Amino acid sequence: METIIRSIRSDLRLSMNGVTAASMREKGVHYRMNFGVDLMRIREIAARYTPDVELAEQLWKEDVRELKILAAMLFPVDRFTREIADRWVDAIDNQEIREQTCRNLFQQLPFAGELVNHWSKSEREQLRTTGYWLFARLCITRSTTLEMVESDQLLNRATGDLKNGSLLLRQAALNVLKYHGRRSDKNRDEVLRLVALFSDSADPYEREVLDQLHFEFGLTD
Numbered sequence: 001m002e003t004i005i006r007s008i009r010s011d012l013r014l015s016m017n018g019v020t021a022a023s024m025r026e027k028g029v030h031y032r033m034n035f036g037v038d039l040m041r042i043r044e045i046a047a048r049y050t051p052d053v054e055l056a057e058q059l060w061k062e063d064v065r066e067l068k069i070l071a072a073m074l075f076p077v078d079r080f081t082r083e084i085a086d087r088w089v090d091a092i093d094n095q096e097i098r099e100q101t102c103r104n105l106f107q108q109l110p111f112a113g114e115l116v117n118h119w120s121k122s123e124r125e126q127l128r129t130t131g132y133w134l135f136a137r138l139c140i141t142r143s144t145t146l147e148m149v150e151s152d153q154l155l156n157r158a159t160g161d162l163k164n165g166s167l168l169l170r171q172a173a174l175n176v177l178k179y180h181g182r183r184s185d186k187n188r189d190e191v192l193r194l195v196a197l198f199s200d201s202a203d204p205y206e207r208e209v210l211d212q213l214h215f216e217f218g219l220t221d
């Protein structure tokens with residue numbers, strides 16, 4: 001196992017982009033180590049290795065940007081349990097890892113819709129944000145696990161989070177409304193009913209949210 005990890009680290013060093021890594025740090029994205037390797041190259045590196053539980057778990061423990069992304073690519077989906085999902089989601093502390101883990105692993109799970117329900121109910125903003133992003137990914141991929149999602153409760157929670165103090169959580173909540181509304185005219189009307197009071201609001205943010213949803217649903221003049 002250590003030989004494989006050393007080989008992966010060597011691949012990353014050969015692909016290192018210091019300019020990209022520095023740019024991320026300047027934008028407030030901090031890891032213990034960041035090679036600045038682009039996502040396409042990370043996928044190419046992942047393709048060289050056989051998915052393996054122990055390997056993925058070892059990579060996930062490292063506070064290294066590329067190793068965490070590779071971990072999600074190299075964990076065998078059929079071996080990834082709900083218990084592991086709850087443990088991994090606790091370790092997600094920035095938006096890039098959230099998006100990449102949802103894309104490369106969580107959305108592929110046969111119980112992904114149940115994770116949306118579970119995480120979006122959490123009192124922890126970090127978990128709700130991940131639950132909302134996972135829902136968006138399921139909508140993008142038209143996953144059959146969307147049938148598991150308790151949509152009424154999800155929409156109510158997301159609407160309540162539209163004015164949360166966390167910018168990431170607000171954006172994730174807005175994405176829930178956008179992607180849910182895109183799925184059908186019925187869903188669109190349901191979303192617009194939830195934010196109907198925004199039309200008379202003196203709050204510029206609420207008006208902006210309503211304008212974004214109208215634009216998203218093709219209702220602008």
